[in-house]
Amino acid sequence: MTVPVALLLLGALTALLAPRLLARAEWPEREPVVALWVWQCVVAAVLLCCALAMALSAAAAWHAVRGQLFAPAPSGVVDAYALGTTGPWAATTAVLLACGGAWTAVMLTREILGARARRRRQRAELLVRSPLLPGEEAGSDRLVVLEGNRPDAWWLPGAAPQLVITTGALRRLKGRQLDAVLAHEQGHAQARHDWLLHCSAALAYGFPQVPVFAAFRDEMHRLVELAADDVASRRFGRLTIALALVELNEDRGVFGPCPTPQAHVPQRVHRLLAPRTRLTPAHRLRLTAAAALVPVVPLLVAFVPGLRALG
Incomplete structure (x- = not known):
C-alpha cells in the first residue's frame, strides 16, 4: 500500500516546491505563454496525484472497486x-x-454558472445602454460602443463574444493605440483565457487552505494580461500598447504611490517600455517539454509496480 x-x-511536494521555483525564476515574465503552460501542468500533476491515490486507496479498501480497476490485469499485477x-x-x-474531487466539480460548476449569469446580466445592461437598431440582431456585431466619460474597453466572452469600448476610450486613444487595445482583448478571446481564470478561481475558492491553488x-x-x-x-x-495602457488607466490612480487593485498595470507598462530578450526557441521548447513531463511522473509512480510485475 505504498x-x-x-x-x-x-502531490504535496509538487504543490510546495513548484510555486516557489516559479516565483524565483525570471523567465515567466519574458515568456508568459510558456509560464501559463507550466502552471497548468503543475496543477494537473497535483490533481492527478490525488485522483490516482483515491483510485488505489478505494481498490485497497473495497473488493468491488479492486475487481473493476484491475479487471483486465493478471493476478500478479x-x-x-x-x-x-x-x-x-x-x-x-x-x-x-x-x-x-466532488467539491472541485461543484466549485467549477458554480464558477461556470456564475460566469454565465454575470454575462447574461452584462449583455442585458448592454442592450439597455446600447439598444439594437431596427433590423439588427443581437450578437450580430462584435463591437459595442457605449457612451461614457471613463475610458475603458473589455471583452465579453460567450457564444457570441463582444468587444465593448466606451466613447471616453475612443477620445483618449490616439492613432494605432485603439487597434492595439482591440488586439489585446482579441488575444484574450482567441486563447480562451476566460476558461483558465474560471478553473483557477474554482480551485482557489474551493480550497483556500491550499497555497498552490x-x-x-x-x-x-x-x-494572461502579459500574454x-x-x-x-x-x-x-x-510603445503603442504601453501608451494605450497609460491613457486608459492614468485617471484611476494606478500610477500613484498608493497600491490599488490595478497595481499590476505599472508593471505591465514598465515591462513593455523596457523589454527583456525573449528565450531562444530551443529554450522555450525545453521548458515546454519539461513541463509536459510533470504530469507523467504520477502516472509512472502509479504504473511502475504493475509494469514490473508484467516484465
Whole structure:
C-alpha cells in the first residue's frame, strides 16, 4: 500500500516546491505563454496525484472497486500493489479524496454558472445602454460602443463574444493605440483565457487552505494580461500598447504611490517600455517539454509496480 502514500507525498511536494521555483525564476515574465503552460501542468500533476491515490486507496479498501480497476490485469499485477495489506485508513483516504474531487466539480460548476449569469446580466445592461437598431440582431456585431466619460474597453466572452469600448476610450486613444487595445482583448478571446481564470478561481475558492491553488489563480490573472500584451505588441509595437495602457488607466490612480487593485498595470507598462530578450526557441521548447513531463511522473509512480510485475 505504498503507492497511494507515494502519490500523496509527490502531490504535496509538487504543490510546495513548484510555486516557489516559479516565483524565483525570471523567465515567466519574458515568456508568459510558456509560464501559463507550466502552471497548468503543475496543477494537473497535483490533481492527478490525488485522483490516482483515491483510485488505489478505494481498490485497497473495497473488493468491488479492486475487481473493476484491475479487471483486465493478471493476478500478479494485483499482488504487486499489495492491496490486501492495507490498514483501516485506506477507506478513509479514498472517501476524503473522493469528497475533494466532488467539491472541485461543484466549485467549477458554480464558477461556470456564475460566469454565465454575470454575462447574461452584462449583455442585458448592454442592450439597455446600447439598444439594437431596427433590423439588427443581437450578437450580430462584435463591437459595442457605449457612451461614457471613463475610458475603458473589455471583452465579453460567450457564444457570441463582444468587444465593448466606451466613447471616453475612443477620445483618449490616439492613432494605432485603439487597434492595439482591440488586439489585446482579441488575444484574450482567441486563447480562451476566460476558461483558465474560471478553473483557477474554482480551485482557489474551493480550497483556500491550499497555497498552490491561490498562487495558480493569482498567476493566471497576471500572466494572461502579459500574454495579451505580447499579442498586441507584436502587431502594433510595445510603445503603442504601453501608451494605450497609460491613457486608459492614468485617471484611476494606478500610477500613484498608493497600491490599488490595478497595481499590476505599472508593471505591465514598465515591462513593455523596457523589454527583456525573449528565450531562444530551443529554450522555450525545453521548458515546454519539461513541463509536459510533470504530469507523467504520477502516472509512472502509479504504473511502475504493475509494469514490473508484467516484465
